[in-house]
Amino acid sequence: MQQITSAHDIQRVVLAARREGKRIGVVPTMGYLHDGHASLMRAARAACDIVIATIFVNPLQFAPSEDFTRYPRDIERDRQIAEEAGCNILFTPTSEEMYPEGFKTTISVGGVSAPFEGIFRPTHFNGVATVVTKLFILTQPDKAFFGQKDYQQCLVVKKLVRDLAMPVEVVMCPTQRESDGLAMSSRNMYLSAEERSRATILYAALQAAQQFIMQGNRTRLSIEAVLRDVLLSVHDITIDYAAAADSEDLSQPDEFAPQQGIVLLVAARIGSTRLIDNLLVR
Numbered sequence: 603m604q605q606i607t608s609a610h611d612i613q614r615v616v617l618a619a620r621r622e623g624k625r626i627g628v629v630p631t632m633g634y635l636h637d638g639h640a641s642l643m644r645a646a647r648a649a650c651d652i653v654i655a656t657i658f659v660n661p662l663q664f665a666p667s668e669d670f671t672r673y674p675r676d677i678e679r680d681r682q683i684a685e686e687a688g689c690n691i692l693f694t695p696t697s698e699e700m701y702p703e704g705f706k707t708t709i710s711v712g713g714v715s716a717p718f719e720g721i722f723r724p725t726h727f728n729g730v731a732t733v734v735t736k737l738f739i740l741t742q743p744d745k746a747f748f749g750q751k752d753y754q755q756c757l758v759v760k761k762l763v764r765d766l767a768m769p770v771e772v773v774m775c776p777t778q779r780e781s782d783g784l785a786m787s788s789r790n791m792y793l794s795a796e797e798r799s800r801a802t803i804l805y806a807a808l809q810a811a812q813q814f815i816m817q818g819n820r821t822r823l824s825i826e827a828v829l830r831d832v833l834l835s836v837h838d839i840t841i842d843y844a845a846a847a848d849s850e851d852l853s854q855p856d857e858f859a860p861q862q863g864i865v866l867l868v869a870a871r872i873g874s875t876r877l878i879d880n881l882l883v884r
């Protein structure tokens with residue numbers, strides 16, 4: 603596996619690969635890799651000739667109050683995981699490389715960016731859309747692999763690609779979970795042992811609401827009440843949102859139609875750690 607840090611070098615390598623007709627897959631990450639990330643890399647390995655994983659803790663997608671400076675980093679371990687998952691290239695640019703002096707461009711997707719994360723992290727998706735656009739330009743992928751773990755992010759990236767006619771297929775891969783159901787996340791390392799055991803309540807709430815829908819309940823507020831009730835059964839939890847929405851456009855009808863796909867979305871703080879999770883009910 604080759605590690606590349608400069609924008610110029612990655613473009614040179616990628617253009618050469620494209621000239622040879624290679625199919626390129628990219629997996630954008632912020633590093634501190636776990637099996638969720640590795641599953642995306644394995645999916646890319648199975649579908650593409652060249653797999654590029656990117657590791658970049660993107661300052662643009664963190665608000666000043668958030669955890670940018672303390673976001674966990676371990677590049678040696680990341681190299682090992684990426685290599686084992688079949689990556690050919692690890693692209694690890696610096697901030698200066700991604701956002702050179704005078705960088706002023708912002709990509710703003712609108713629409714699906716607005717609710718949920720868009721309310722609690724108003725600048726987040728502009729940062730995501732801007733970095734994803736630049737990473738796509740640098741890596742020229744045929745396919746880009748994202749995790750369902752960040753469901754709204756997947757919808758934002760799909761919309762970005764459609765609106766700007768980027769020749770990239772966005773592939774959404776299933777959420778990888780720990781054995782007790784907690785969605786894998788680099789941020790789980792912030793949790794104390796006691797918080798870690800309470801954190802399983804997110805998936806429990808999603809499963810309870812899924813069950814409730816399967817029993818034929820399609821009134822949004824009653825579904826959201828199930829989510830809330832389960833979440834609030836543990837102490838010291840702050841809910842940012844616990845919502846049911848249309849799985850395509852995130853709209854929130856009072857009543858879901860019989861064939862309408864529903865996504866259950868949860869964001870909550872356990873102690874000072876903010877966790878998100880979701881479940882699709884189709």
Ligand code: AMP
Pocket residue numbers: 630631632633637638639641642747748749750751752775776777778779785786787788
């Ligand atoms: P991050 O490093 O948190 O920005 O995540 C990079 C990519 O990995 C995103 O597409 C995430 O949705 C995806 N990802 C993160 N956690 C998981 C997980 N538990 N299962 C599957 N994909 C994940």
